Amino acid sequence: MTPAHRREDALQTRAVHPPAPETGLLGRASAPPVHRTATFTFDSSDSFATVMSDHTRGYAYSRIDNPTSDAFAQAVAGLEGGQDGQPFASGMAAITTTLLAFLSAGDHVVAQRRLYGGTHHVLTRVLPRWGIGVSFADSPQEAAAAMTDTTRLVWCETISNPTLRVADIPALAAVAHAGGALLAVDSTFATPVVCRPLSMGADLVVHSATKYIGGHSDATGGVVVGEREHLDAVRALRTDLGGSLAPDEAFLLLRGLQTLPLRVERQNRTAARLAEGLAVHRAVERVEYPGLPGRPDHALAEAVLASGRFGGVVTLTPRGGKEAALRLCDSLRLCHIVTSLGGTATGVSHVASTSHRQLDDDALTAAGIAPGAIRVAVGLEDPDDLLADFHSALDGL
Ligand SMILES: Cc1ncc(COP(=O)(O)O)c(C=O)c1O
Numbered sequence: 001m002t003p004a005h006r007r008e009d010a011l012q013t014r015a016v017h018p019p020a021p022e023t024g025l026l027g028r029a030s031a032p033p034v035h036r037t038a039t040f041t042f043d044s045s046d047s048f049a050t051v052m053s054d055h056t057r058g059y060a061y062s063r064i065d066n067p068t069s070d071a072f073a074q075a076v077a078g079l080e081g082g083q084d085g086q087p088f089a090s091g092m093a094a095i096t097t098t099l100l101a102f103l104s105a106g107d108h109v110v111a112q113r114r115l116y117g118g119t120h121h122v123l124t125r126v127l128p129r130w131g132i133g134v135s136f137a138d139s140p141q142e143a144a145a146a147m148t149d150t151t152r153l154v155w156c157e158t159i160s161n162p163t164l165r166v167a168d169i170p171a172l173a174a175v176a177h178a179g180g181a182l183l184a185v186d187s188t189f190a191t192p193v194v195c196r197p198l199s200m201g202a203d204l205v206v207h208s209a210t211k212y213i214g215g216h217s218d219a220t221g222g223v224v225v226g227e228r229e230h231l232d233a234v235r236a237l238r239t240d241l242g243g244s245l246a247p248d249e250a251f252l253l254l255r256g257l258q259t260l261p262l263r264v265e266r267q268n269r270t271a272a273r274l275a276e277g278l279a280v281h282r283a284v285e286r287v288e289y290p291g292l293p294g295r296p297d298h299a300l301a302e303a304v305l306a307s308g309r310f311g312g313v314v315t316l317t318p319r320g321g322k323e324a325a326l327r328l329c330d331s332l333r334l335c336h337i338v339t340s341l342g343g344t345a346t347g348v349s350h351v352a353s354t355s356h357r358q359l360d361d362d363a364l365t366a367a368g369i370a371p372g373a374i375r376v377a378v379g380l381e382d383p384d385d386l387l388a389d390f391h392s393a394l395d396g397l
Contacts, residue, residue, distance in 0.1 A: 011079060011193060012261040018075035018254065034251045035059075035067045064239050068247035072254045073223050076213065079192040079260070080205050082225035086235045087250060091188060091208025092118050093243025094222030096126075098184055098206055099153070101237040102230075105131035108150040110143050110181075112136070112167060114160035114367050117356035119186065123155075125358075136366075140171035147179040154183045158190035158197060158304070159311045162351045162375040163368045164288045166301040173201025182230070188212070188342075193264040194309045204230060209253050211342030212312070215263050219252035221245050263344075263380065267312030270386060271378040275314045277387045283324075283394040286370065288315035313341060314376045315351070324397050325350050325372040331393040334381055341377030346386060349375050 004017040020028050040059040042048040051058035059065055069087040077085030088094035099122065103109060111123055113136040123134045135146035143154060154176035156167040169185060176183040184204040185197040191212045197205050207213055209221035222245070224234050238244060245253075275289035290301035291310030301310055318324045329337055329348045338347040339354050349355060351373045352364055359367060378386070 005078065007081070014078055015075075015260050016258045018078060018257065019071065032068060032071050032251060032254050034247050035062075036247050037066075038062050062247065063242055063244045065235075066244070066247050066250070068254075069245040069250040072209075072221070072245065072250040072257070073225075075254060075257055076192075076207065076209070076223045077225045079257075080187075080225045081192075081196055081198050082205065082227070082231075084228045084231040085223055085225040086231050086238060087245035088222035088224065088238065089243045089245050089249075090220050091186075091206070091210055091222040092122075093238075093241075094206050094208070094224050095119055095186065096122055097238050097241055097243055098204060098224050098234055099123075099127065099155075100241070101233045102153050102182060102184075103127065103132050106150060107152045108133040108135065108148050109153045109155055110135050110137055110146045110151055110176075111154070112143075112156035112160065112165075113138050114163045114165050115155075115157055116161040116186065116188075117358050119155075119157075120356075120363070120367070121358040124363075140168050140175050143172060144175045144178075147175065147181070151179050151181045154181055156183070156185055158185055158187040158195045159290060159313070161189060162288075162313070162315045162355065162373060164189075164290055164311065164313060164315055165368075166290050166297045166304050168300055169195070169197050169200040169202055169304055173203075176203075177201070189311050189313060190305065191260060191264050193261045194268065194305050194311055198226065200304070203227065204234075210340060212264055212267075213257055213260060213342075214253045215256040215260060215342055215344070216252070217338070217340060217343035217345075219249045219256070221249050221253050264312060265309070266380060267378045268309045270381075270383040271312045271314050271376075272310060273383045274376065274378060274387055274390065278314065278316055278390060278394075281391065281394050283318055283320075283397045284316065285319045285372070286317040312378045314378065316374045316376055317370045317372045318374070318394065318397060320397060321372040322350070322352065323372075325374050328393050328397060329374060331396055332389055333392075334386060334389045335376070338377075341375070343377070344380045346379035346381055347377040349377075351375050 073085030
């Protein structure tokens with residue numbers, strides 16, 4: 001499989017020219033073929049055994065590898081600038097498999113305090129059952145102080161869900177490496193259009209492909225990208241745990257990937273406009289958006305994120321707490337009330353009762369999540385229509 005793109009081609013060029021699957025015949029399919037099969041058959045038991053024992057790359061069983069799912073992971077690796085990528089059935093399958101691939105009983109992980117609720121839950125409730133310790137840190141300095149002899153992994157999100165804090169990836173990479181650990185970055189909210197963590201020293205990049213990468217709210221998947229040596233460990237554990245990506249989902253994710261730069265650029269522009277427009281409304285208590293000047297991490301956002309791009313999510317807290325937040329969500333005309341993000345239609349969700357429902361009040365406060373916070377995942381609607389919809393709903397509070 002040879003990539004049709006060159007590493008130096010622009011992102012949108014690379015997105016529409018992912019590595020093309022070989023057919024072995026003259027002529028290649030323009031769209032990726034879907035290898036909708038659980039098993040692969042061989043001419044001899046000997047070649048079957050060779051593939052099963054990993055002595056020759058080949059396909060035997062789709063829980064282990066599937067050509068369509070591999071094509072998807074390689075395409076993301078191409079955009080992130082990674083040597084290899086491994087596909088997963090969901091973002092959480094990618095996250096849990098990565099954590100368990102590098103952590104054993106007695107090990108320790110240092111994680112950013114502000115994280116997706118599902119990841120927070122795995123770190124605080126699941127990993128301790130296997131004797132894996134976790135410390136949370138708000139800054140690279142706190143992360144350095146939290147490192148121990150047994151720290152194997154440092155974990156952060158490029159733009160945190162839903163507080164939209166930007167991680168200082170170069171500084172966290174230095175902290176991790178000084179302690180002999182790896183830095184893993186969940187870059188779901190950023191996508192390779194907004195940030196490429198591997199180029200800043202990260203060792204592993206994880207995505208929920210369900211979000212921007214798929215981009216149409218019609219497929220669930222995940223992916224991990226990094227150096228082959230690390231990805232071999234991730235693939236081996238995925239084979240055992242079984243969170244493998246189905247080929248039909250991989251096809252949809254590959255299709256979404258081709259328009260990723262176009263969609264994300266547009267969503268970023270609209271989000272910036274919405275954040276500015278909402279910040280001045282009298283019914284709004286607070287707007288979180290890394291692109292708003294005056295935010296504590298605005299300079300960091302400018303350094304870590306691609307020029308002029310600050311993500312497609314805005315977190316909005318209306319005056320009046322949870323009750324006002326729920327009323328606002330219910331009175332928006334154009335927005336879907338949904339838990340996911342990164343689709344074509346703008347989605348809103350009340351954070352404390354949905355994506356971060358696993359956090360108790362103390363953990364919500366520690367993570368900086370207000371009881372009335374609403375996550376607004378901006379879609380592809382006309383920006384004026386969207387702003388008018390929010391203003392009219394806020395006027396009615
Ligand atoms: C930042 C982040 N990482 C991971 C996940 C989990 O992804 P999935 O729902 O595909 O398992 C989510 C889901 O919302 C997320 O927001």
